[in-house]
Amino acid sequence: MTQSKRETERKYEPPSGGVAGLPDLTGVGPVASVTAAGPEELDAVYHDTEDLRLAGSSATLRRRTGGPDAGWHLKLPLAGDTREEVWAPLSDEVPESLRELALSRTRGAELRPVVRIRSTRTVRRLRDAKGGVLAELSLDEVRADAAASGGGRAEWSELEVELAEGVHAGLLDVVEKKLRKKGIVRADSPSKLARALRETGAGAGAEPERCPEGVAGSAGAYVLAYVREQAGRLVSLDPAVRGDLPDAVHQMRVTCRRLRGCLRSYRSVLDRRVTDPLRAELRWLAAELGVARDQEVLGERIGAALAELPDELVLGPVAARLRVWEVSHGGEVRSRTREALATPRYLRLLDALDALVRRPPLRAGAAGKPARTLARAVLKEYDRLAGRMEEALAFPAGRARETGLHEARKAAKKLRYAAEVARPALGKPVARLGKRAKAVQSLLGEHQDAVVAQDALRGLAVAAHGAGESAFTWGLLHGLERAGAEARQRELTEVWRAASDPALRAPLQH
Incomplete structure (x- = not known):
């Protein structure tokens, strides 16, 4: 106790x-x-x-x-x-x-x-x-x-x-x-x-290793400061995740993504022979955490939509079926999260992050001027996002476009996190670009949530029909989610126009 x-x-x-x-x-x-x-x-x-x-x-x-x-x-x-x-x-x-x-x-x-x-x-x-x-x-x-x-x-x-x-x-x-x-x-x-x-004298000889000298004010200093902050945050969030505190899983998952994004975007600063294996382990941990987080968000989303329906449109034991679905899925994913945090693999990941901070595998770019090295990394992530957006919008409406927009969303996150690393050095210009990237990410996130919810609602409708219950309400919610996804796609044109304004990137190109 x-x-x-x-x-x-x-x-x-x-x-x-x-x-x-x-x-x-x-x-x-x-x-x-x-x-x-x-x-x-x-x-x-x-x-x-x-x-x-x-x-x-x-x-x-x-x-x-x-x-x-x-x-x-x-x-x-x-x-x-x-x-x-x-x-x-x-x-x-x-x-x-x-x-x-x-x-x-x-x-x-x-x-x-x-x-x-x-x-x-x-x-x-x-x-x-x-x-x-x-x-x-x-x-x-x-x-x-x-x-x-x-x-x-x-x-x-x-x-x-x-x-x-x-x-x-x-x-x-x-x-x-x-x-x-x-x-x-x-x-x-x-x-x-x-x-x-x-x-x-009980603490003698146990002082932590110091980070390497000689990188103050350099691109490497800013990248290492960000990695150190996020690695510490990962450790600090661990007890909250184990205690099943609200939003803890989500915050730890986002921290994994921030670290992965930083290590990917700033490969000119940190040697990828060391960081690529770390990125793979961070991807594994985020995936284990993602099962719990996605289930939590999906259950809340469907429950909120159901609560907004008039009583006359709720046919059959809809609330009871949703509760059974949440409990059956929720217990399984929470157990999976706890199991992941109990593995030697997870502890090795934390050790590897410590080693990265204390003995960073710096490349030549680490000594470079932040205005050049960091800006170049941010602009490269923007180019990737622009490419993903162009590919996605070239598809007609349907699954191919939905998949493409999901990839664009991930690219928007990478741009946003790269901008976070550079913001202390480059100030308002990169902060504005990061803010626009976040707007794109948020809109595409809402779109993806609607797409995932449609799949879940179809499964619930099939289960209800098989049990001899009315599937009307599940079909209605499915239609609302589909309409919502289409609305987000229509909004995307304006949001992307603002994010792709050349004036945002101009201060970073000099």
């Missing part, structure tokens, strides 16, 4: 005089009163791999006794001051559920104790006018010991301000303003573990 919550907090250097040095926060923002609690004695043993893979990705795993939430805690970084904290009951070994959530970071390496941190905590609770807790101020006296024999010891004090669940993060800014007036400033270390590793 696990429980998850969002934790938003900031750490500060302790006030001189300890608790007595804290300012009175009554009347600060919505704070109506401040109550005292504690002290609490907390004893936490932090676990990590030998080379500190969790700490290196700003994640922590600890077994803590004492306090109201004794147990195992896995903390995963989110945006800003917020982290996802997953709790599991106390046990002697690391719970399997937490091992799985940390797998994209540990890659299956052994988890072992690295630091023991004991804290004596004094708490002040900030309450609103109704007595509800808004936040906690915790003043900790910390003692840290390296787990390895012969390791060092460190002691320090720190102040922590943590919001209660559901409280707006703006309260932290209001409280911080009051603290600063008393000379209380942010702590240098982002966490107790980071400071303990540094000051006890």
